Amino acid sequence: MDGLKKIVAVLRRIKRGACEWLMRRHMRREVRKAFRYDMQRFLDHAGALHLDRRAAACAEIVMGYHVLEKGLTMPHRRLGFGKGAVRHLIDLIDAFEKRFGGDPQVTHAVAVLRAYREMHSGVPEPMPHLDAFLSAHPDVQAAKEPHVTRSEFFAAKDAPFPAFAASRHVVRHFAAPVPRETIDRAVALALTAPSACNRQPVRVHAICDHSLRDRLFAMQGGSRGFGQDADKVLVVTADLSSVRWSWERNDCYTNGGLFVMNLCYALHHLGVAHCILHWSVSPDVDRAAHEMLGIPDSEIIVQVIACGLPPEEFDVAASPRRAVGEILTWHGGNQV
Numbered sequence: 001m002d003g004l005k006k007i008v009a010v011l012r013r014i015k016r017g018a019c020e021w022l023m024r025r026h027m028r029r030e031v032r033k034a035f036r037y038d039m040q041r042f043l044d045h046a047g048a049l050h051l052d053r054r055a056a057a058c059a060e061i062v063m064g065y066h067v068l069e070k071g072l073t074m075p076h077r078r079l080g081f082g083k084g085a086v087r088h089l090i091d092l093i094d095a096f097e098k099r100f101g102g103d104p105q106v107t108h109a110v111a112v113l114r115a116y117r118e119m120h121s122g123v124p125e126p127m128p129h130l131d132a133f134l135s136a137h138p139d140v141q142a143a144k145e146p147h148v149t150r151s152e153f154f155a156a157k158d159a160p161f162p163a164f165a166a167s168r169h170v171v172r173h174f175a176a177p178v179p180r181e182t183i184d185r186a187v188a189l190a191l192t193a194p195s196a197c198n199r200q201p202v203r204v205h206a207i208c209d210h211s212l213r214d215r216l217f218a219m220q221g222g223s224r225g226f227g228q229d230a231d232k233v234l235v236v237t238a239d240l241s242s243v244r245w246s247w248e249r250n251d252c253y254t255n256g257g258l259f260v261m262n263l264c265y266a267l268h269h270l271g272v273a274h275c276i277l278h279w280s281v282s283p284d285v286d287r288a289a290h291e292m293l294g295i296p297d298s299e300i301i302v303q304v305i306a307c308g309l310p311p312e313e314f315d316v317a318a319s320p321r322r323a324v325g326e327i328l329t330w331h332g333g334n335q336v
């Protein structure tokens with residue numbers, strides 16, 4: 001009898017093992033299918049590969065003016081910065097206007113160029129190309145990049161949500177360290193973010209060592225001109241171990257993104273200046289950063305956030321938003 005039980009137990013184990021093996025094989029196939037599907041859509045539509053399309057051309061202009069807008073509000077600003085960026089942006093706007101006409105974001109690009117010109121009004125070096133371009137757009141006023149005191153910037157940190165949300169901006173000016181306890185409180189608040197099935201895959205690595213900060217920022221490239229002033233760097237990751245199905249292949253990014261937004265609001269509420277930094281890097285750079293920071297391979301780096309306490313006064317990039325009508329599409333049903 002005992003022998004029979006043992007045989008049944010062994011058969012059950014074999015059956016379970018075979019089922020798991022088949023499930024894993026099925027899952028691997030599904031994963032390949034899902035990533036192929038994503039890859040095809042990326043190849044078909046990513047702006048990088050289709051710059052002739054209106055949305056992609058507009059996005060390129062936004063990136064172009066954003067570089068200059070950042071330059072206008074940077075802590076260690078040197079006049080004469082971004083000459084190549086100015087020329088490139090003018091070319092992009094000219095091409096866009098000829099091909100597609102106007103767009104509010106393109107108008108803002110012109111406004112940023114005018115603000116750039118006004119900032120350089122006392123510079124003896126002539127700017128004939130820029131002047132000619134601006135005189136062809138006489139109706140566009142210079143963009144206003146807010147210059148604020150610390151108390152003005154954080155005036156709505158306890159306000160009801162509409163005023164609070166409108167007051168949050170990334171800040172690229174850091175003057176003093178953020179206490180560890182403040183980061184603990186911000187992360188505790190950020191944990192109120194929702195996550196799929198409440199699996200909470202997000203992890204935060206707080207980098208306090210400034211030599212690691214500098215090496216990380218050299219890999220990242222988006223913090224030039226201000227990263228060296230940041231006190232702490234929060235590397236937000238999401239653990240792939242929590243992903244259960246191939247269709248959840250983007251869940252680390254969706255859960256991570258929601259967490260990052262909540263963390264930014266939490267930092268703003270606590271009076272911490274912070275700048276979100278992309279983690280759009282090559283596989284080699286990603287691998288090197290994992291090794292350098294001791295982040296497990298199972299964790300996807302979602303975003304990097306530079307933090308510090310701000311100086312008494314600083315500049316903020318205007319970064320105007322699209323109108324609701326440009327991004328909200330109603331579909332059928334009761335639209336009352």
Ligand SMILES: Cc1cc2nc3c(=O)[nH]c(=O)nc-3n(C[C@H](O)[C@H](O)[C@H](O)COP(=O)(O)O)c2cc1C
Pocket residue numbers: 066070168169170171172221222223275276277278279317319
């Ligand atoms: C995914 C993501 C990546 C970003 N990467 C950078 C970056 O590398 N360097 C930087 O200075 N700002 C970066 N930013 C900040 C944006 O430029 C900024 O959020 C945007 O211009 C809107 O401005 P606001 O946050 O002040 O309203 C990033 C923001 C996001 C959401």
